[in-house]
Amino acid sequence: MTARPLTLSSSYLATVRGTHELHRLIAEGKEDSPEAEAIRDASDGAWEALSETERNRARWVAEDLYSLYEEPPAKQEMTREAQAGLNEAYEARERGEWDRALGLLRTWRAYIDPSLLSYLRGTIWLEAGDPATAALFFQHAHRLNPENESYRAMYVQALNLSKTASH
Amino acid sequence: MPRVFRVMRKEPDSLPTIGDRHLGVRPGIDVDVDAQNNVQVNGKGMSVAPNWRDINHKRIPGRLRPILPGAMGSNSKFCFRYGDGPFVQGALASGLTLEPDSPTHGNVAPAQVVPLATYQGDIAATRSDWVEDET
Numbered sequence: 001m002t003a004r005p006l007t008l009s010s011s012y013l014a015t016v017r018g019t020h021e022l023h024r025l026i027a028e029g030k031e032d033s034p035e036a037e038a039i040r041d042a043s044d045g046a047w048e049a050l051s052e053t054e055r056n057r058a059r060w061v062a063e064d065l066y067s068l069y070e071e072p073p074a075k076q077e078m079t080r081e082a083q084a085g086l087n088e089a090y091e092a093r094e095r096g097e098w099d100r101a102l103g104l105l106r107t108w109r110a111y112i113d114p115s116l117l118s119y120l121r122g123t124i125w126l127e128a129g130d131p132a133t134a135a136l137f138f139q140h141a142h143r144l145n146p147e148n149e150s151y152r153a154m155y156v157q158a159l160n161l162s163k164t165a166s167h
Numbered sequence: 168m169p170r171v172f173r174v175m176r177k178e179p180d181s182l183p184t185i186g187d188r189h190l191g192v193r194p195g196i197d198v199d200v201d202a203q204n205n206v207q208v209n210g211k212g213m214s215v216a217p218n219w220r221d222i223n224h225k226r227i228p229g230r231l232r233p234i235l236p237g238a239m240g241s242n243s244k245f246c247f248r249y250g251d252g253p254f255v256q257g258a259l260a261s262g263l264t265l266e267p268d269s270p271t272h273g274n275v276a277p278a279q280v281v282p283l284a285t286y287q288g289d290i291a292a293t294r295s296d297w298v299e300d301e302t
Contacts, residue, residue, distance in 0.1 A: 031240075043225050058224065058237065061237070062236075062239055
């Protein structure tokens with residue numbers, strides 16, 4: 001199977017753009033602010049237009065984005081089962097099974113470094129067709145591990161692509 | 168009467184706060200009001216859902232993330248339930264009808280053209296029948 005980007009509807013992209021903004025406010029402790037309420041108000045219409053698949057995807061993106069500013073789960077020693085799960089995530093990504101790859105990363109996230117987790121999430125979203133979400137994850141990976149040149153390069157690439165996509 | 172859910176603030180008596188962002192409507196946004204300040208009957212009204220899980224995840228309190236991943240709403244709000252019947256068009260309470268516009272969303276609308284204050288009063292009169300339900 002050839003990996004293909006997702007078909008992301010305008011309503012889905014509007015929902016996720018609101019999610020990015022709302023996460024920024026929540027991270028700043030402004031979850032109850034008028035700006036946060038304005039984002040919630042503005043997002044209702046797009047939410048109603050989403051399919052159930054898109055709603056699930058939007059919820060999971062929102063959940064994964066909490067990792068940008070919350071404490072990661074306690075690191076676990078790698079096990080054979082976890083390694084198999086992570087291999088499965090890589091394979092799912094190669095096949096373009098984006099939601100499945102993200103789900104597997106979620107399941108086994110405690111077994112990998114948070115910077116690598118964000119990097120992998122970024123690669124998935126970049127290939128799945130959402131460079132703005134990818135940029136947030138790459139930026140996080142770069143912040144956690146500024147020595148890694150790949151993280152920085154991918155962040156810049158995703159950022160540029162997201163700017164191009166929004167024009 | 169239909170079972171509906173809505174996210175709202177609550178008062179010390181554990182019942183929803185009456186207000187345009189809680190148990191109430193935003194005139195001109197949630198409902199259309201004419202020059203005489205009458206609410207139009209056009210399907211618009213107070214937004215509700217057949218289950219709190221159907222509501223925009225940005226409104227579901229963040230504390231419910233273990234049940235609904237991605238919840239991003241304010242933790243000062245709560246999911247309330249009203250009624251116990253199927254989510255179909257029909258009478259909801261005195262002066263109010265449920266007008267579903269999809270299987271996962273509907274509006275609590277005026278049953279007929281009434282002054283805005285009457286409609287708001289009809290909504291407020293349901294207050295004691297809302298129950299917090301985040302299960």
